[in-house]
Amino acid sequence: MRTSWWLWALVAVCTGDQFRDEAERIMRGTPVIDGHNDLPWRLLTMFNNRLQIERANLTSLANTHTNIPKLRAGFVGGQFWSAYTPCDTQNKDAVKRTLEQIDVIQRMCQMYPETFVCVTNSAGARRPQPALLTGVRQAFREGRVASLVGVEGGHSIDSSLGVLRTLYRLGMRYLTLTHSCNTPWADNWLVDTGEDKAESQGLSHFGQSVVKEMNRLGVIIDLAHVSVATMKAALRLSTAPVIFSHSSAYSLCQHRRNVPDDVLRLVNQTGSLVMVNFYNDYVSCRQEATLSQVADHLDHIKKVAGAGAVGFGGDFDGVSRLPVGLEDVSKYPDLVAELLRRRWTEAEVRGALANNLLRVFEAVEQVSDHTQSPEEEPIPAAQLQASCRTMYGYSEAPSLHRQPGALLASLTTVLLGLGLL
Ligand SMILES: [Zn+2]
Numbered sequence: 527m528r529t530s531w532w533l534w535a536l537v538a539v540c541t542g543d544q545f546r547d548e549a550e551r552i553m554r555g556t557p558v559i560d561g562h563n564d565l566p567w568r569l570l571t572m573f574n575n576r577l578q579i580e581r582a583n584l585t586s587l588a589n590t591h592t593n594i595p596k597l598r599a600g601f602v603g604g605q606f607w608s609a610y611t612p613c614d615t616q617n618k619d620a621v622k623r624t625l626e627q628i629d630v631i632q633r634m635c636q637m638y639p640e641t642f643v644c645v646t647n648s649a650g651a652r653r654p655q656p657a658l659l660t661g662v663r664q665a666f667r668e669g670r671v672a673s674l675v676g677v678e679g680g681h682s683i684d685s686s687l688g689v690l691r692t693l694y695r696l697g698m699r700y701l702t703l704t705h706s707c708n709t710p711w712a713d714n715w716l717v718d719t720g721e722d723k724a725e726s727q728g729l730s731h732f733g734q735s736v737v738k739e740m741n742r743l744g745v746i747i748d749l750a751h752v753s754v755a756t757m758k759a760a761l762r763l764s765t766a767p768v769i770f771s772h773s774s775a776y777s778l779c780q781h782r783r784n785v786p787d788d789v790l791r792l793v794n795q796t797g798s799l800v801m802v803n804f805y806n807d808y809v810s811c812r813q814e815a816t817l818s819q820v821a822d823h824l825d826h827i828k829k830v831a832g833a834g835a836v837g838f839g840g841d842f843d844g845v846s847r848l849p850v851g852l853e854d855v856s857k858y859p860d861l862v863a864e865l866l867r868r869r870w871t872e873a874e875v876r877g878a879l880a881n882n883l884l885r886v887f888e889a890v891e892q893v894s895d896h897t898q899s900p901e902e903e904p905i906p907a908a909q910l911q912a913s914c915r916t917m918y919g920y921s922e923a924p925s926l927h928r929q930p931g932a933l934l935a936s937l938t939t940v941l942l943g944l945g946l947l
Pocket of ligand 1: 678750751772844
């Protein structure tokens with residue numbers, strides 16, 4: 527049979543366009559909510575968080591995966607911006623740096639109100655509302671990017687339930703329990719490679735309080751970056767579904783940042799969500815990767831955990847290598863076209879784009895109960911590294927917070943009592 531090659535080429539081009547057109551049609555109604563973007567970290571490292579200088583203009587920002595025209599071209603309608611501070615700030619200035627990253631996200635919303643609206647809930651609250659009461663669905667209707675704060679790394683709360691609650695009030699709606707280091711209360715993924723020692727066997731007693739308090743407040747528990755034991759402990763303990771904001775499937779690429787199949791089954795049982803990371807090293811376990819291999823991860827998670835468990839967590843501006851075809855945030859429609867080519871239904875695609883995240887977010891909001899008493903029990907003093915901190919409030923270490931004068935006075939009293947002076 528002799529069919530001209532050009533006819534096949536024409537069919538291929540036409541079908542390609544058809545899936546791409548279909549992707550755009552779907553995304554006009556259901557834009558993507560991405561689980562993790564590190565633009566705020568880039569704003570710190572490139573401009574020391576000065577948004578008003580010429581080069582920091584987000585409309586023309588160059589050399590980043592993310593800017594306003596690219597977000598528009600990619601049909602991004604919701605973004606968890608990462609308030610990230612590295613592990614070397616742990617036990618030092620982690621809290622201050624986290625506050626500064628939350629501030630830069632909120633200033634993005636102030637400076638570009640036509641593009642971004644900072645939101646803290648899933649709903650479609652009607653105007654007039656203070657900006658922070660606007661929800662994701664309302665932002666969709668207004669054609670703006672619903673901007674949410676995700677704090678990446680439990681070290682950002684400095685082992686304090688008070689800091690956790692305050693970050694919630696400042697807009698934090700997910701907390702990744704660890705970054706790539708243990709906290710005094712949760713173990714990170716490097717425990718599974720043998721590079722770090724297991725210290726909390728998943729979650730310590732205080733770590734369990736953190737999870738309970740997150741449930742009570744309505745903060746999504748994020749298990750990207752944690753050890754498998756921590757994943758399982760949090761999935762069992764949490765009364766609300768959880769997310770992996772930027773993790774892929776372990777059985778396709780044996781990297782410990784990825785999610786193994788037995789955990790994917792727990793994700794299915796709990797109505798939780800895995801937002802697939804596009805970083806080449808987690809997609810193909812090599813330096814190079816393709817858009818099609820990212821779609822393989824989405825297919826795999828759908829097969830093991832169900833279509834309701836799939837989302838996108840690109841990790842744009844947080845990674846150095848991205849797949850061919852997914853070079854920046856403008857490329858999401860090409861990934862959606864690939865899913866349609868693989869016969870994902872429209873409902874499954876809308877789920878992966880936004881509806882699965884909205885379902886989890888609404889469940890987290892429903893479980894939250896601000897009338898319940900807050901968790902109060904502090905972490906034991908012995909579990910804190912004390913070299914850079916005061917220990918006010920801990921009776922176990924009274925001498926650490928006494929003034930030298932007071933210390934001398936009490937020593938004098940004791941010695942006088944003993945008749946030695
Ligand atoms: Zn990360």
